[in-house]
Amino acid sequence: MAGLALGGSLVTAPLSSPAGAATKPVIVAGVSQWGALARVVAGPDATVVSLLTDPNADPHNHEATTSDAANVARARIVIVNGAGYDTWLSKLVAARSGKVTTIDVAKLVHVTTGKNPHLFYSVANAITFVTALESALTKAGHFPGVVTRATTLLAQLRGLQASVTQVATGCHNVKVAATEDVAGYLLGAMKLNVVTPESLRLAVGNGVDPSIQDLATALSQLKAHPAFLIDNVQTATPLTNQMVAQARSSHVPVIKVTETMTGTSYVTWMRGVISQIRAALVVKGCLK
Numbered sequence: 001m002a003g004l005a006l007g008g009s010l011v012t013a014p015l016s017s018p019a020g021a022a023t024k025p026v027i028v029a030g031v032s033q034w035g036a037l038a039r040v041v042a043g044p045d046a047t048v049v050s051l052l053t054d055p056n057a058d059p060h061n062h063e064a065t066t067s068d069a070a071n072v073a074r075a076r077i078v079i080v081n082g083a084g085y086d087t088w089l090s091k092l093v094a095a096r097s098g099k100v101t102t103i104d105v106a107k108l109v110h111v112t113t114g115k116n117p118h119l120f121y122s123v124a125n126a127i128t129f130v131t132a133l134e135s136a137l138t139k140a141g142h143f144p145g146v147v148t149r150a151t152t153l154l155a156q157l158r159g160l161q162a163s164v165t166q167v168a169t170g171c172h173n174v175k176v177a178a179t180e181d182v183a184g185y186l187l188g189a190m191k192l193n194v195v196t197p198e199s200l201r202l203a204v205g206n207g208v209d210p211s212i213q214d215l216a217t218a219l220s221q222l223k224a225h226p227a228f229l230i231d232n233v234q235t236a237t238p239l240t241n242q243m244v245a246q247a248r249s250s251h252v253p254v255i256k257v258t259e260t261m262t263g264t265s266y267v268t269w270m271r272g273v274i275s276q277i278r279a280a281l282v283v284k285g286c287l288k
Helices: 031-044 066-073 087-095 121-140 146-169 184-189 198-205 212-223 238-249 267-282
Strands: 024-031 046-053 078-080 101-104 173-179 227-234 254-257
Touching: 024 031, 024 254, 031 046, 031 078, 031 146, 031 267, 046 066, 066 078, 066 087, 078 087, 078 121, 101 121, 101 238, 101 254, 121 146, 121 184, 121 267, 146 184, 173 184, 173 212, 184 267, 198 212, 227 238, 238 254, 254 267
Parallel strands: 024 046, 024 078, 078 101, 173 227, 227 254
Antiparallel strands: none
16 A cells, blocks of 8 residues: 655554544544644544643653553554654554554654654654654545644744744753753753753653762852753652752752643643743743
8 A cells, every 4th residue: 555755754654534434533643742732633533642740750661561552453543753752652653553644753853863852842843743744644635624723733833933933043051051961952942051060961861860970060050140040840869969969059940841641632631731831931031
């Protein structure tokens, strides 16, 4: 069967339901961010299931469950984050019988394994994903209203992107700190200077202890009053808690973020994070 080529993603099998099928096609996403966007684009004509939805659990520790396998087995479309973030999902797709449409976001945005896999913290990546999903569903021909819904969503995402660009223009190279790189794509798009040692951020993200020297450097940097500290509450450790305590002692705003989306709207979730960053930068004086 002919597949659809979506910017390097692997896409196979038709998206339509069999003639006379009583149930809606199922779209399964590993992470809730891509699932939330897919739910808006597909609308009422599909059932969208996100597998990682608990903002109190570390998604890096997730192991595939029987429920995950059952959802993948009935899916018509599976959305993989990729870049090594949800290899358990890719294995479930490979193990299921029959072909399935797979959209790998990392392949869409040309990010390879070993690079920062938190692709959902990039509004630009979200725009690319929504555009690709709209194209796939439009070609399938069984999702009335998909173009209208996608157009509305893309307008909202571009509004967020404009806010990000405004920060990049006004606050280029302003120093900020981070316990790890969960929001790295967002901070990079804002052209902010993350001063915390990269080796410390990578160590925390990989669940290992950074060096004593890196920790000492990070604490010293917080005493020098960066604009804010980004703290991923889902990977909290005694070390990251020490950084948070130092930030508060030094009157540095602490912006707590989650790796798994809270709520049901990607736009609302990202707008909340961006708004917190902007508020801290207004205090810093680079934004009005």
